[in-house]
Amino acid sequence: AQTVTQSQPEMSVQEAETVTLSCTYDTSESDYYLFWYKQPPSRQMILVIRQEAYKQQNATENRFSVNFQKAAKSFSLKISDSQLGDAAMYFCAYRLSNTGKLIFGQGTTLQVKP
């Protein structure tokens, strides 16, 4: 069964600095999708970035980028030039190919210090 693990319950970063959130997963599938979602205090889930497993190039969305290491089953999120609005809980998620279900990691709460 697929599992997603986020080993950092909490992280903090100084405003304008860079922070990396870790995520590892386990799967026997060869083609799949991985996501990072952000959940601010409003609790609205917001898609930050996605990665298709068959693409070797790491996905990038403005200040957000991933380091996708397929062999190591690692999918970390890097936030550059951190802003106060980045403070939220971040979830790594794996999409099951056959059902479309998402399996979420435990989440990492990111604090951004001014």
Added chain:
Amino acid sequence: GAVVSQHPSRVICKSGTSVKIECRSLDFQATTMFWYRQFPKQSLMLMATSNEGSKATYEQGVEKDKFLINHASLTLSTLTVTSAHPEDSSFYICSASPPLAKNIQYFGAGTRLSVL
């Protein structure tokens, strides 16, 4: 962009009553919607997959008679918490994927249920 609407955002009810939560896809048709439950400071746990025109698929450990799901149209799925008890108090979130972006789930804003 794709939008999923969820209503109500918050509901307080007495123990023993039933509560219905609606999830609508506003600008696309969704044959499948997902319902999650989230406890404070915890992750999202998938409860069930709502399938338009057929029975929902429940995850292991989720009582289907307790959490009734109806997906009567391509834009609406409902979750009814029947005979609610304080332990059912939680944050419930739905999601759906547009046909042209099936690999992406968009989430509703969630419903905070408090059972007194």
